Amino acid sequence: MKVVIMGCGRVGAQLAAMLDKEGHQVTTLDIDAYSFRRLPPEFGGSAIIGNGVDEETLKKVGIEEADAFVAVTQGDNRNVMASQIAKHKFKVPRVICRIYDPLRSDIYSLLGLEAISPTTVFAQMLKEKLEG
Amino acid sequence: MYIIIVGGGRLGYYLAKALLDEGHEVLILEKDAAVCQSINNELGSICLRGDGCEAMTLEQAGTSRADMLIAVTGEDEDNLVACQVAKHKFKVLRTIARVRNPRNEDFFRQLGVDVAVSSTSIILEHIKHELPTHPLMHLLTIQEKELEIVEVTISPESITVGKQVRELSLPPESILSLVIRKERKPTVPTGTTTLQDGDQIIAVTRPESVEALKSALTGS
Numbered sequence: 001m002k003v004v005i006m007g008c009g010r011v012g013a014q015l016a017a018m019l020d021k022e023g024h025q026v027t028t029l030d031i032d033a034y035s036f037r038r039l040p041p042e043f044g045g046s047a048i049i050g051n052g053v054d055e056e057t058l059k060k061v062g063i064e065e066a067d068a069f070v071a072v073t074q075g076d077n078r079n080v081m082a083s084q085i086a087k088h089k090f091k092v093p094r095v096i097c098r099i100y101d102p103l104r105s106d107i108y109s110l111l112g113l114e115a116i117s118p119t120t121v122f123a124q125m126l127k128e129k130l131e132g
Numbered sequence: 133m134y135i136i137i138v139g140g141g142r143l144g145y146y147l148a149k150a151l152l153d154e155g156h157e158v159l160i161l162e163k164d165a166a167v168c169q170s171i172n173n174e175l176g177s178i179c180l181r182g183d184g185c186e187a188m189t190l191e192q193a194g195t196s197r198a199d200m201l202i203a204v205t206g207e208d209e210d211n212l213v214a215c216q217v218a219k220h221k222f223k224v225l226r227t228i229a230r231v232r233n234p235r236n237e238d239f240f241r242q243l244g245v246d247v248a249v250s251s252t253s254i255i256l257e258h259i260k261h262e263l264p265t266h267p268l269m270h271l272l273t274i275q276e277k278e279l280e281i282v283e284v285t286i287s288p289e290s291i292t293v294g295k296q297v298r299e300l301s302l303p304p305e306s307i308l309s310l311v312i313r314k315e316r317k318p319t320v321p322t323g324t325t326t327l328q329d330g331d332q333i334i335a336v337t338r339p340e341s342v343e344a345l346k347s348a349l350t351g352s
């Protein structure tokens with residue numbers, strides 16, 4: 001599977017490393033080259049500096065041939081916009097988007113984005129731990 | 133009308149001022165407390181501190197009774213999300229977004245924003261107009277009809293100087309509507325109007341024919 005991951009923070013880098021290890025073709029994208037330090041030395045994918053809310057950048061990282069796009073930058077809105085570009089403009093078959101704000105996450109789920117709110121997921125996990 | 137403005141920067145501030153002068157009810161949503169304070173000091177209590185992309189802030193602002201939401205922050209993605217949340221969650225009928233990357237103009241419309249205004253394109257057009265090498269300026273786009281109104285300036289180098297309008301091979305669905313000549317009142321051109329150096333021609337055309345129209349009128 002060919003995957004483009006936008007945002008090379010802790011989550012993005014770890015996901016990139018995991019998928020790379022399993023033999024997937026991974027491209028990570030971040031506006032700050034310093035973020036790529038989080039990738040392990042054996043990482044075999046590519047790491048490209050650029051802004052994912054820009055179509056040209058997305059083309060450069062091979063979005064047109066990608067099977068999946070994951071948006072995990074710190075900015076909810078950046079994730080939302082990039083995901084919509086990937087989904088509607090480049091017709092990427094699988095697009096997953098992180099949205100911290102649970103309300104915004106609900107709205108965009110209704111609008112057809114596959115949105116995950118770590119806030120909701122983690123709060124739920126903590127609650128289950130406490131109760132279990 | 134009740135109009136919500138997202139972003140209290142210079143654009144948001146002057147927009148609010150203009151809309152207040154026209155007698156509208158205006159509310160600015162701004163994240164920065166200091167900016168918010170200074171707007172409230174100057175324009176009266178019209179600024180609410182908060183993130184205009186958050187459904188909770190928009191709820192507080194009474195967005196469901198707003199007639200219009202205008203997002204003018206400096207970030208395209210924030211303007212997009214503010215408009216989409218207003219539109220889909222609060223059913224605001226008209227949303228307007230400022231875009232800085234001109235490429236986003238069409239894309240925002242596809243995503244349901246009613247009007248996307250590219251500040252970058254507007255400034256570029258105005259500057260280009262001042263360059264003698266650029267004879268064409270986009271004046272207006274009539275989106276629903278997919279028509280453009282452009283202004284073409286005839287320069288001494290244009291091979292069409294001295295030619296009559298009927299001799300030109302204009303692209304289909306292009307109409308020359310007005311000729312403005314120095315020190316003369318504007319006239320509606322006919323087939324026998326002869327083009328002169330310095331003529332400003334206002335024409336209506338299809339977006340895809342703009343370049344063809346320019347070459348028909350200037351020969352370049």
